Amino acid sequence: MNFRPRHRDEPEINLIPFIDVLLVVLIFLMLSTTYSKFTELQLTLPVADAEQQRNRPKEIIVAVAADGRYAINKAALADTSVTALTQGLSALAQSQPDSVLIISADATAPHQAVISVMEAARRAGLAQITFATQATGKARR
Secondary structure (H helix, E strand, O other): OOOOOOOOOOOOOOOHHHHHHHHHHHHHHHHHOOOOOOOOOOOOOOEEOOOOOOOOOOEEEEEEOOOOOEEEOOEEOOOOOHHHHHHHHHHHHHHOOOOEEEEEEOOOOOHHHHHHHHHHHHHHOOOEEEEOOEEOOOOOO
16 A cells, blocks of 8 residues: 655646737737828728729829818818819819829718719719729738
């Protein structure tokens, strides 16, 4: 008979996997942080995985703010009607034929505000329309 006291191994808490998980969470949070740029209107652009396109000399940029305000080539419009947008776009379309209209709408802008810009572009005779987006973390270099 063996009456000697047995030595029990005390439980050991291994902190290395815990530290690894915290490091992965920290890296994820650092990479998913966004940095905003200041513009004429405060915009949060939708995200797409498109490569940066070259600058076109004949482009008209219409910015749509989250509250539905418009700016054409960084000039804010006082009126938010389709008629005012059409007048502003028509003047630029006549001076710059074959222009590309770039709609730079806030991600939280009302859908109707973007549709109004597209309707004004149709009335002004602008056939080439594209949307501005900001690059995702993968596309940024």
